[in-house]
Amino acid sequence: MSISSQTTDNKLTISISGRFDFGIHKEFRSAIDAINQQTVHVFVDLRSTEYVDSSALGMLLLLKSKMNNQKESISLINAKPDVKKILEIANFGQLFTLN
């Protein structure tokens, strides 16, 4: 299982390990299905993510639309330099909180 997620205090944390690409599309979708009216914040933990491709960026956009496009309510955290670079090329700092 390359995706694990848990909700604490209405905050959802999704951790992705290995390759974040089209291969985990289904798992990611079911992870974000946990988002409901009570969800106040989503953390996407990328500490074990080795690779991110454009379909992964697309999945993050899906997550964003599920959170009503609120930049402040989604944090992409702990990204390794290679992964961070891809997020920066796409200027995703404009859409998500990166740290």
Add this chain to the structure above:
Amino acid sequence: MSANNQADSSAPKALIVDDSLTQRLLLNHLLDELGYEVTAAKDGQEAIDLFDPEQFDVIFMDIEMPVMDGIEATRIIRKTLADRFIPIIFITGGDSDKYLDECIEVGGSDFIKKPFNANILSAKTRSLLKIRQLYNKQTRQKAEIEAFQEQETQEHEAAAAVYENIVGTGYMQSPNLHSSLSPMSKFNGDLLLCAYTPADKLNVLLGDFTGHGITASLASAPAAEIFYGMTAKGFGIREITTEINFKLHKLLPVNMFLAATLACLDRENHNLSTITCGLPEHLLFCTESGDIKTILSNNLPLGIIDSPDLQLIEHHHHVRSSQQLIMFTDGVIETENDEGQAFDMIGVEDCLRLGRESCFDNILQALDAHRGQQAQQDDITLVRLSCDFSAEKWGLHELNNKPVHIEPSNWKTSSTLDFNTLKRLNPVPALVNSLMEIQGLTPFRESIFLVVTELFVNSLEHGLLNLDSSLKFSADGFAQFFDLKQQRLEELSEGNIKLIFTHAPYNNGGKLTIRVQDTGDGFEPTNISTPLIDNQQYSGRGLELVKTICESLEYTDGGKQATAVFIWQND
């Protein structure tokens, strides 16, 4: 598809092949009891003559028979069946065990020993018929899949042809643009477009849609139409980018977008403008000095947020003829070798420095070598935009002199644009288009566009905004000039520019007088114009070009009014 004659409703049909009449009758009787319809043959040859694959569901075959033995008959029957399956059960007994291997080799399905046991016979035939049903089902499904694949291939080919027509329409080759495209499928998720504006600027778009294949390239069509349409009308890359973003935001599902760079090469000002939206960094490489300047992506990919929220950052680079802009999609730097290592930027830069003249080929070769035995993982597009402004490379485009007969008439039209309008839009494309409509001047479009643009831009920059064009002459000057222009335009709180177009019949054609007035302080036109000596001129060629195109050009009222007269002839 061959009919499966062992339909659930009708009785299964058996063929018995045995030279012994007693055995035939006995087996016939037993099978009859089991509900079979039976046909009998007395040797292999007769069996072959009788056999019709549509007529039988199972064959019982004796081994040793006169004329033709069971093994030979089975070999022949199997051949005629090709990919159909009918169980063949060998009848064994006595010393026929020695043939068992051979029986299986020629395609026997099972054996039944004499004397026959009704229970065993029933169980064996039932199980073999079940296998036959499964086999037939699988064959049928395989045929369906093959037919589906065939249809899909044809549809893909037709769609690919349509795609080529849309994306390729108006595609103009440019001697300044070289590219290598290696799509992963018939449809390319990568997109490369180029076209010249009427003012002779070269617009280029390199894009990479999320994913690849048909979904990725579906949205290429509207992007290409906007790019070609707006470039032909003379819009700049900022307006084109905004429009493409607007369209894609409406069209694409949430998780899809277009990473793209739009570049505009302006020979007049030796300027390269770039709007980078989510592609890996580009390299501005000088073939003389080996210097590499990195151009980072500083905008969101297109189609993600609505255009009013998109605050596009545009960069201006003063360029020399020895410089080249190297652009690529992520397929290049993500190409992995046998150890899974990516080619990355260092690989690209090494190639550039190694062979300055042939840097492009070096990258491609290095990429091939790096990939080794690995299959291509993504669409790969590599683009080199040469800033070579020499006449051989660039040259003025041939004016479109298609012979058309136009009835010249008398008319006059004018537009006044106040400072607020000027902040928002460039009015030249729309105004020139309306002139085309009124008089059908399309064959002279490029010339008229160039004249109107020059006069308008001078009025704005030097009249209303009081900018000093000598700024443009230094290496970083253009960027400064542009920034200052943006700043002053935003601060502008009064003034307007008026454009008046008067047309009258003249000789065998017409005379179009273009007058541009502004409410600024006026300027000395010779300060912003330098003679058109050669093609390496940095700036100020504009008015000289206008003079060569027009019958006359005159600045009056202290530079506040420009009047150009353009004369056209019917062929």
